[in-house]
Amino acid sequence: MTGEPVLQIDNLESYYGPIMAIRGVSLEVRKGQIVTVLGANGAGKTTLLRTISGVMNPAKGTILLNGEPIHGREPDAIVAMGMVHVPEGREIFPLMSVAENIAMGAYVRRDTSAVRRDEEMVYGYFPMLGERRGQQAGTLSGGQQQMLAIGRGLMAAPKIMLLDEPSLGLSPLLVEEIFAIIRRLNEEQGVTIVLVEQNARVALEVADYGYVMETGRIVMADTAHTLENSKDIQAFYLGVREETQRGQRRWKQRKTWR
């Protein structure tokens, strides 16, 4: 599963005014992979994605998309190059209908017939959206809005998709549903995925490779399998889960950590 590198990030630094939020991050994503970036709230995950998708400009460092430097470019140029960012917190267009939101996803595309086909593909992955094409997006439930945000992102026909905490605030059942779709998108459509999560358990389940971020730095990087079995990860990110078969051990670890 290791194709050529699609996204290469080297020594990236990003600021909010005087606050340094990303402190020299390097990472690599290969074609067809699902790479997850884990980290607690405030670690800098969202800032990292915003810098990659061009909404923020890095102070230092390089970002290569298919070998081409994209740091400092406008976000619309980057979307047109095949990388789309599905933001955290379901940033949909609340007063537009579901269908109009979906159509906005294809804003940078001109190939009308292919856009039509992709609309049907999106409604295929999310039948719930298809049933609600005319409904105002702001009236959808949280889970439906998250699906809309992902479906809208798909309409850009991305080769690589940046997903920011798709599980945030959703019930475990909905999280399972959305992650199953993410995996299918990766397998069936060949979309390379960068998945930012606080929910390490579900993220490591679908990911091939993972990075762990703390206060703006990458502190750990390994295959998802290794990370899942690493003592530190289990203690700090998986420890609070109690309902798996290995629950007993995790439970104990959570206690020693406290």
Place this chain on the structure above:
Amino acid sequence: MLHCRQQCDGNHPVWGVGELDLLQLSISGLANGCVYGLIALGFVLIYKATEAVNFAQGDFMMFGAFITIWLANSYYLGINFWVAVSIAVLIMGMLGYLLDMIVLRRMFGQPQIAVVILTIALGFILRFLAGAIWAHEPQSLEFPLAGEKITLGGLVLGVEEVAVILVTFALCGLLYLFFSRSRLGMAMQAASQNQLAAYFMGVPVKRIQSLVWALGGMVAAVAGVLFASKGAIDPSTGLLGIKAFAAAVIGGFGSLPGALIGGIIIGLVEPFAAYGLPAGYSQIAPYLIMLLVLIFRPHGLFSQVQKKKV
């Protein structure tokens, strides 16, 4: 049911003078209200897309009117009326676009009040320029159909007033189609509903915002042409932008139809207030309505308050 206080010769539908007066007052109020509504539309358009309030919107209207007068009136350049209107609309559109691109974009990150002061200052500059170029006497636009009357069964309407109403509704229809059907219009909606998400979808938000300013300038120019077609305009007329601002607040300051309806409400109330209230009181009627709306429906009559689902 029918009041026949004066002559009832049977040729006219039998309307009493009272009703005729009321109708005539309503029509001229409606025409005024359309102009207020179009200026209010400009306020809301720009506010929704850029979160800035253009307090020079009324002066944009005045300036657009004077450019048209200067181009079209026989004692100035005297070119074809429709060509003059098109040029004025284009010039005001460019003014809006360049203002955003050259000045406002650089003010990004400054407090909101800085933009407010800037647009107020811009209003002063436009008033000063118009006075310096075209003097302070009131002038009317030489409207090709001026002075013609339309008789609708006893009701005599100035063609100017009817034109103002028709053009306003046609323009609103066009804007509706533009926002709901065109790619650019959808992008403007997207940028005003969720700027960040619009960025993520590849909408060039900054350019879109400049284009919204251009649209605001163009709508103001049309409002100016309508205003100067049905009456005289002088450089300080732009101050009626304050009234249009009240109209926008009445409409909810976030809803385009609300802005138009707010303008029409003010336009309709004004002549009746002047008719029924002692002189001096009628001028405050628009602001009184605004206060009442703010007290009883703080988000305006047509607010689209959106709660974000968590």
